[in-house]
Amino acid sequence: MSLKKACAIAGVAESRLGVVPDSTVMTLQAEAMVAALAEAGLEKSDVDAVFSSGNWGRLPQLQAAEYLGIRPSYSDNTSVGGASFEFHLGHAAAAIQAGLCKVAVILYGSTQRSRRERRIFETHTDLGYQYEVPYGLPIPVGAYALAASRHMAQYGTTSEQMAELAVATRAWAQLNPAAYRRDPLTVDEVLASDMIASPLHRLDCCLVTDGGGCIVVVSPEIAKSMPKAPVWLLGQGEAHSHAQISEMPELTVTPAAQSGKRAFAMAGIKHGDLDVVEIYDSFTITVLLTLESLGFCKPGESGAFVTGGRTAPGGEFPLNTNGGGLSYCHPGQYGIFLLIEAVRQLRGECGDRQVADATLALASGTGGVLSSNSTCILGLE
């Protein structure tokens, strides 16, 4: 069964982003939800479903709903890392299609920057404890570095090519007033930044910021009477293949290979039909691997694909138009911001960074250590 046009996105909003010391995970989510519901012309009392993926505290789904004062009749805490929100959108569509709910909020908030909540070196997972943790691989960056090393050895991909992606993404951030890093960036500066885990330099890595977001998802019936043009879910796929990098079936092929295929088939579109693409950029290599796995280029060709400013403003392949996790914001689980930007591009609200006449967008989230992916294709009527 297809989820095509089973739901529409009626409202999107960020909370304050960047460094927000006078906030908590709850206040940021509240901020974003109030703004997103206002956009949708809906009240909190209209909300009957909650989707979130918090990594704070005990039973975060219950905490978020309690704080916000929502007693949902449909609830989903699917938590598969940064891709969780693309999973949520698919799940919300299915629930709405089944008649189980009508108005869903997808929520996220993090104060990892100000409260130093991000345990970047927290490598203690039950399964890896005896077989990975002892060797001192920093998670997640070390796992992505291993994948990058494999891609370079297998295909001749270079650090310069990965740096090109960071530079193009920064150029988009320069057009986004909400972006955290807006100073110019060169390939040489990326290559000269500290090596964290070879071949990944500091500027191959995403930001560490605070931030929250909310997406309001509604039934087709409610979408008819919305203040803004509804943005429809046309296709969605999801997949996960492993939890630990040593268990990844192929280090250069992400679960986007499965989820992307399903999303394209459901939407009934081809790659060339898309106007704007938002791909999770936890690290530069994440984008290169995802481009290949989604089929935008052949295996091994992503380095060339992003070279020469092709993904920068004015380039032929508008990618990560908000400045991405690399330069705009990255509060731990970034995937909700991919959807927010895709919706705004389709509505034509993006000012200096607006991609002209955008009617079809793709948002592809990746979580864990290249572990999970969900890809959503969105479009106007």
Added chain:
Amino acid sequence: MAEELPDPDSAPYWEGIAAGELRYQRCGACDAAIFYPRSICPVCGTPDPAWQVSAGEGVVHACSVIHRAPPVHKDEAPYVVALVDLAEGFRMMSRIVDCAPDAVAVGQNVRVVYRDDSDGKPAPYFAPAGEV
């Protein structure tokens, strides 16, 4: 590796390491080589895979020189973490030792060596080997 706590799945593995053997599992039904130790074959779902002993010879599948190490390993950086493909058909994470970190490359032949950790318990590492 002071916090190593063998569990029912891993006890035979750690007993092997203590005896100088790199043990892994093989499924009796589908012949899949299995690592890390499990109670069920992740390929075909058959329970209770059998224990076997690896010759400890492998190839570096991927590697990274870690410069910004987790706090407990800070004094050890830079060091090389690698995924090693063992000849018997399984992959494991380890470190490559006994060579300069920048000298380690994908495709390099390596052989298991055992090193005592701070608590005096041995663990498997890999060192460069000649042609296998």
